[in-house]
Amino acid sequence: MRARTTVDLHDVRIAGAVMLGAAALAPVLPGPDGVPCPLRGLTGVPCPLCGMTTSVTAAVHLDPLTALAATPAGVLAVVAAVALLAFRRWRRVTVPVWAFPAALAAMWTWQLVRLGVQ
Amino acid sequence: MFYEDRISVATPEGVTLEVTLAGVGSRFAAGLVDQLLRLALLAALLILQHVATGGSDVSGGAVAGVVVAVFLVQFGYDVLFETLASGRTPGKRWTGLRVVKAGGGPVGFVASALRNILRIVDSLPGFYLVGILSVLFTRNNQRLGDLAASTLVVRERRQRTTLPPVPPVAAEAAPRPEDGLWDVSGISAEEIATVRRFLDRRSTLAPEARERLAYEMATRLGPKVPGPSRRWDPEEFLEYLVSAKAARG
Numbered sequence: 001m002r003a004r005t006t007v008d009l010h011d012v013r014i015a016g017a018v019m020l021g022a023a024a025l026a027p028v029l030p031g032p033d034g035v036p037c038p039l040r041g042l043t044g045v046p047c048p049l050c051g052m053t054t055s056v057t058a059a060v061h062l063d064p065l066t067a068l069a070a071t072p073a074g075v076l077a078v079v080a081a082v083a084l085l086a087f088r089r090w091r092r093v094t095v096p097v098w099a100f101p102a103a104l105a106a107m108w109t110w111q112l113v114r115l116g117v118q
Numbered sequence: 119m120f121y122e123d124r125i126s127v128a129t130p131e132g133v134t135l136e137v138t139l140a141g142v143g144s145r146f147a148a149g150l151v152d153q154l155l156r157l158a159l160l161a162a163l164l165i166l167q168h169v170a171t172g173g174s175d176v177s178g179g180a181v182a183g184v185v186v187a188v189f190l191v192q193f194g195y196d197v198l199f200e201t202l203a204s205g206r207t208p209g210k211r212w213t214g215l216r217v218v219k220a221g222g223g224p225v226g227f228v229a230s231a232l233r234n235i236l237r238i239v240d241s242l243p244g245f246y247l248v249g250i251l252s253v254l255f256t257r258n259n260q261r262l263g264d265l266a267a268s269t270l271v272v273r274e275r276r277q278r279t280t281l282p283p284v285p286p287v288a289a290e291a292a293p294r295p296e297d298g299l300w301d302v303s304g305i306s307a308e309e310i311a312t313v314r315r316f317l318d319r320r321s322t323l324a325p326e327a328r329e330r331l332a333y334e335m336a337t338r339l340g341p342k343v344p345g346p347s348r349r350w351d352p353e354e355f356l357e358y359l360v361s362a363k364a365a366r367g
Contacts, residue, residue, distance in 0.1 A: 011256040
């Protein structure tokens with residue numbers, strides 16, 4: 001597939017900054033560690049984004065091993081968010097469309113292997 | 119002062135279209151209607167399967183079949199309607215919404231598939247929290263799927279705009295380009311190329327966008343053509359303009 005999509009980075013940059021801020025505050029906030037997953041709660045099957053809260057929080061607090069074990073996607077998200085803040089001149093990015101379902105599939109495979117179907 | 123989210127979309131014709139962005143409320147209403155329809159469709163499929171197998175099949179294959187059916191209905195419903203019904207699912211039609219590309223053009227299969235596969239992320243961690251926050255805080259009311267696919271959800275105008283009426287032209291009074299009545303020397307090659315591009319892609323445009331673009335271009339180019347061109351239907355005027363220019367070389 002050669003289809004590509006151009007993503008405006010303005011809002012993505014803000015979302016990344018919010019994510020970093022929330023992850024920095026996460027340990028001192030009340031409530032459970034991590035956001036409970038509705039799919040896993042109902043069926044026992046993890047979703048593609050399971051482990052993201054744990055991973056992003058750990059990565060922001062410079063604990064790469066915990067972060068990678070939860071999901072490598074969290075580390076990538078933190079690196080991408082920092083890069084977007086560092087390089088303000090990046091306005092938009094063109095990526096192949098298949099990258100999105102491929103990323104979701106890879107993240108889901110990771111969680112299915114890590115947690116299994118309970 | 120506007121209480122609506124209006125943004126300007128620059129089209130390849132060099133004409134700016136104003137669109138009204140849909141908010142969380144109308145999108146939620148549309149989503150609710152669509153979800154009810156999807157559930158009804160799924161229920162019908164399950165009953166069909168139950169009847170077909172006599173309700174005795176609880177094998178792994180049957181369960182896998184149900185999982186696939188759920189995915190196809192959840193995902194395929196939106197992609198099918200958005201692609202084939204000009205960006206409108208039944209829920210969106212009912213609430214007066216439409217999905218368009220950020221450039222104002224129609225949403226195609228790839229963009230629709232992309233924005234809908236990312237519902238997986240937008241719907242987390244329940245009640246579309248990520249999607250709702252994203253719509254509330256992004257510049258153009260986009261959820262993550264819209265950001266990735268570069269799409270917008272816009273509100274259709276409730277009433278037709280009041281474009282100046284175009285009086286019908288009597289057939290015998292209408293000058294034909296081949297009559298040589300039109301002096302098109304005031305129109306540049308670039309302008310003709312723009313008109314040609316519009317005429318080529320007009321069938322893919324939303325009706326109101328098409329009408330507005332034709333009107334804007336006809337109004338801009340009309341004064342450059344001496345003759346009775348003002349009374350023409352905008353699109354017909356543009357068509358004759360192109361053929362007149364072609365006839366004159």
